[in-house]
Amino acid sequence: MNNLLSHARRARGLLLPALLVAAWEVASHQGASQAYAFVPLSVIGQGLTELIRNGDLLISTLASLQRTCIGLLIGVIAGLLVGAAMALSAIAERLLAPLYHMLRQVPILGLIPLIALWFGSQEGAKLLIVSLAAFYPMTLNTFEGFTHIDRRYREVARVLEWNTWQVFTQVLLPGALRSIANGILHALAFAWVSSVGSELFLSTGSGLGNLMMNAEAGARMEIVVIGVVCIGLMGYAMNQLFSRLTRHLLRWRDI
């Protein structure tokens, strides 16, 4: 009974999307001017099979994904180093924090014209944008993770007369781990969005953003729609994957 009820409830949640899709379909048959923006579902289906068959969708997704991963790796490592340095050394904080907070104010996509002038519009420029996008949240979360460690743990370490390395690996790192994982989760989201976003601006190479921009230039709405759905799905899937993974890996941290 309960099961049935929850099924019915879930079905009601599908009502609104179904209505919207139906409205879309109706709008697409209202003449040429409408069909330009609202393409019929059958055309979207055809577009999808076409993109899958000629491999465009796979190649584009992989290109965006690859850049996200490399940029994420660079951004996370740099963010870990800078964040930890700022948290653990007063001098490093004095020197790095002002620069970090100044640079952080500019929306990352606003930097693209400058980066394009300096580094061209090749893969390297895009990678720099993605790395920066991952670097900001990573630094902030690492810094907070290391600074918000309970004083008592440090005091225990002092009583036990541990050396710096022991304090770092036994006290600081485990204490900051949750915040660091949170930082990677944020960095992942930013890296994915900026990877696709950078492709909208820098049109060389391949990727989901390029696929969409080309489709926009050719007024092929069905490919744009597929691109949007694909970007949303991939972002959601990566977020779920990573948060499950951290919950599994950090389950010993739950108090």
Next chain:
Amino acid sequence: MISTASAVIGSRVSVGHRMLALTWLISPLLLLATWALVAASGHYSAQLLIPPADVWHTFKDLLHSGELLEGAAFSLRRLASGFVLGASGGLLFGAALALSKTVEVYCAPMFHVLRQVPSIALIPMFILVFGVEETFKVLLVTKAVFFPVALATSEGIKAIPRSHFEVARLYRLPRYSLLLDVVFPAAAPPILTGLRVGLTRAWMVLVAAELLAADSGLGQMIEMGRQMMRIDVVMVGVITIGLIGFVLDSSLRLLERRLFRWKAIKE
């Protein structure tokens, strides 16, 4: 005697504090000096690296000619209209989502799916549907504001203790009074945070949209500068964007702190 001694120590401490505060300037000044030196060395062409003094001159030129202010005014007008639309929509929808079981059952699944779609990814779609005119930019800002505000509102309202509602029922408050006098004040802190997040995201998306397709605004000024290889214009634009974003964000932060001083906000 003691009081003068403590005053002397006090002043020494405050002088020390002020000196310490000045150390925050070391690295920005170093960066500026390195930039000026490298630019003056002539290793790089003026199209790639321009001395900071030239950027300052361009800034003053653009300010005096009114180009900078005009661009900023266009961008901010778009931001404001999109923000008002998105924030009011988000407030209403978020409240409905939290207060009505029916709305939740029918709308929540779609809301949570749609909120996964990044605003940036919608730019090509919006251009196709709405063209490259104002509508597309304002609606993009609306979208960027709507989702964080709706989410923060609905979660903020859901976190209100049940007792508030019970008292309201006891007094037989009419529905609008329940909303205005109980629900929104009680959920104000998370809602304001949602507004701030929405505003920051909206600013970023708007700049991106203007870079891609616009005939006015700061983003368009930067894009023109890039096409004409005027790196000074690009840099002035980038710095202005950063400054405006910073001012918007910190004024809302200040408002949060002012309004909820009684609440001891955890930073």
